[in-house]
Amino acid sequence: MCIHERYAGNTGEKEMSLPLLINNSLFWQYKGQTLSSWYLCGDNTDDAMRDAHIEWCLEHGCDGIILCLNNEGLMTLFRDEYMRNLDLVKYRTFIRYVEKLKFIGAKIVFAFFDGPPIKDAKYPCLKYMDRHEAFIAAACKTLNPYAFAYLIGCETNRYWSSDIVRQAITVTKQHSGLIPVGSHEQWNPHEREFCGGDFCCYETRNHPKDGDSVSVSDMVAEIQHIQTHLPSGFPVWVAEFNIKINRDQSQEMATLPNVVGIGGPM
Numbered sequence: 001m002c003i004h005e006r007y008a009g010n011t012g013e014k015e016m017s018l019p020l021l022i023n024n025s026l027f028w029q030y031k032g033q034t035l036s037s038w039y040l041c042g043d044n045t046d047d048a049m050r051d052a053h054i055e056w057c058l059e060h061g062c063d064g065i066i067l068c069l070n071n072e073g074l075m076t077l078f079r080d081e082y083m084r085n086l087d088l089v090k091y092r093t094f095i096r097y098v099e100k101l102k103f104i105g106a107k108i109v110f111a112f113f114d115g116p117p118i119k120d121a122k123y124p125c126l127k128y129m130d131r132h133e134a135f136i137a138a139a140c141k142t143l144n145p146y147a148f149a150y151l152i153g154c155e156t157n158r159y160w161s162s163d164i165v166r167q168a169i170t171v172t173k174q175h176s177g178l179i180p181v182g183s184h185e186q187w188n189p190h191e192r193e194f195c196g197g198d199f200c201c202y203e204t205r206n207h208p209k210d211g212d213s214v215s216v217s218d219m220v221a222e223i224q225h226i227q228t229h230l231p232s233g234f235p236v237w238v239a240e241f242n243i244k245i246n247r248d249q250s251q252e253m254a255t256l257p258n259v260v261g262i263g264g265p266m
Contacts, residue, residue, distance in 0.1 A: 025263060
């Protein structure tokens with residue numbers, strides 16, 4: 001599973017400004033449905049689905065995956081309360097899958113949290129602010145041998161301030177060694193400070209279901225705009241922009257300076 005420095009676009013071969021470091025796809029097709037790959041060890045998943053996702057990635061040239069560890073409605077590794085007792089069956093299933101991904105050379109990015117909070121949640125976790133530092137430390141201790149990068153969360157702009165995310169990045173970097181750390185956000189630089197970290201993991205302003213309604217030029221312009229609000233040369237990973245495969249969008253964004261990741265097949 002690898003990404004090359006060149007791709008063949010519709011108008012001929014183009015050269016990217018930097019080698020893509022990661023090419024993931026949050027959305028994939030399984031048994032006639034479009035699914036998210038955040039929670040392939042969450043509720044209502046099995047080994048057949050996980051194996052099918054690996055085959056889909058290989059077929060579509062994707063070399064990376066984001067796995068989220070906590071979602072209040074879909075995913076936990078605990079059998080009772082968050083940060084109390086580990087569910088050993090879920091944990092072993094998760095680690096087996098992670099080891100399989102690592103064995104085939106996948107670039108695994110772990111996201112610690114997702115939100116916003118859910119009322120009467122099945123797996124409440126976000127409210128336990130005093131437990132998150134211990135969770136991050138424990139997660140890094142276990143997952144560092146497998147991790148390509150860490151994300152504090154998925155769409156952290158929906159439930160935590162930039163300051164909280166920034167503090168969580170600092171905590172994570174105390175335990176992650178040289179592994180890059182950031183957070184996935186649908187970030188509006190005119191409304192929110194950048195959360196910091198080693199890279200900007202960006203979701204475009206549109207809902208991914210509406211990705212095809214955004215022109216290639218407008219999507220490129222959006223990335224160029226957010227780059228003007230980042231430090232010079234700062235790495236950008238456009239991780240979420242279209243629920244459908246749109247190679248024109250993927251390929252054009254990949255040519256932008258300092259774009260190091262694309263969240264869709266090339």
